[in-house]
Amino acid sequence: MILLKLPPLTSVAQARAMLETAMNVEFGTLPPYLYAQLTILPNSNLPAMARLQSITHQEMIHLCLAANILNALGGSPRLNPPVYPGPLPGDIGHDGKVLTLHILPFGKPAMQQGMNIEMPVEPIVFPQLKMLEAATVKAVTIGQFYEALDAYLKTLPATAWQAGRNQIEDKQFFPGQLFAVNNYADAHKAIQVIVSEGEGTRDDPLDFSKELSHYYRFEEIFRNQVLTSSDSKQGFSWGGPLGVDWGKVYPAIADPQLHDFSKEPAAAREAQAACTIAYSAMVDSLNLALNGNAAQLGIAVRKMFDLRMAAIHALQTPLADKHKVAGPAFIYKKI
Structure with missing residues (x-):
């Protein structure tokens, strides 16, 4: 679970600092996710590979969207590659405990780490098999981090936004997924994309585009089961095997x-x-x-x-x- 201590936002400068932290958190997840993906043997674990590729692809988009918001507020984005093992950028932890990330080959520990990073405040428990134990402590996830940021950005006057400043609108590599942030409405949309694709919503494992959010994609691989729609109270159940072979690495x-x-x-x-x-x-x-x-x-x-x-x-x-x-x-x- 990403746990971020939330400072009270009282200025645009603080919002810029939070956005830079958020941007580097998105970037900091890429090496662990890429290593797990790259260490899968060729022509094996294709369903798991497809899920990991989609996650890393979306993390790149989230990084660019966060940078677009920062640029629209007059900031200057800067990526600071983290050291592994080590924490993601920013004040990440709870009660003095920090989430330390490792570079791990494809395997259950790497998938559990992905779940820890993307975990919502209250992961949905789906029927069929015994679920993983969820954290019971009150925590601030990356979704809540963005929620606090969004609440502050909503209070800013229109004059705080600099339309067209250093915006990335790529139509070649990320068609229809990257867009400019010129005002609060654009920033709010970008934040919704980042949060929903990462951890989903409180009562739904799907993101805004009706695909499984990152947390549940990692859990599918970890459990070696496909999460499918059903008539259960939660709307989904654990179904047949995904086809993971932990030895093909x-x-x-x-x-x-x-x-x-x-x-x-x-x-x-x-x-x-x-x-x-x-x-x-x-x-x-x-x-x-x-x-x-x-x-x-x-x-x-x-x-x-x-x-x-x-x-x-x-x-x-x-x-x-x-x-x-x-x-x-x-x-x-x-x-």
Whole structure:
């Protein structure tokens, strides 16, 4: 569960700071989600792969929408790549406990981590099998974080918004999904998209486009069951198997940022270096795109493809322990 301590909003400057935190939270989920996705063996676990791909795709959109709101309020978005294992950006935790994220290969722990990140305040319990225990503490989720932000933005005068400032309206890579934020109505729509796609609504696992929200997609994979519509009180029930094979995964190490690659064969070191170059280039292009150079978004998407290809090569390159490989460590270095 993402738990964010909410400061009282009294100024546009504070709203900008919250938006930058939110933007970096969206970005911070990408490496853990991508690692789980990339470590699935080719031509296997296709339903799980499709769900993970849709989640990472939407996280990119959420990142851009949050940046659009920030730009409309006169801010200057800045991505700050986090360290793993470690917390997502911002004050994340409850009663002094922080959610520490790890880079994990595809498996139940990685799916549980995804559920922890996307968990609503009150996850819906569907009939059929024994459910996971839900947190009983009162918490502030990412949805409530955005709700508080939205409530403040609603109070701003029209003059607070700068229409057309550094907006990303991409029609090539995210057609119909990215839109400009020029006023409060646009910002409210963007927030609704981000929240509904992440955790759904309080009483419905579906997002605004009538697809399962991220939390329940992760839970489908974790349980290896499809969540289907039914005549139950909740409107959905756990149905047949999704077809997950936990054995169809590269033997990738967890938390590669903690690994000492200096002791690995040259081929493994070179594979990691290629991953670092591609990841760093992607971050740099995204920062340029979010600050007015819209053409850089296409370059960032291509760099993400470069990262995928570098990751595939790394995952096929043995470490000194021939039974282990390492996916990208997601280390940022200024190019």
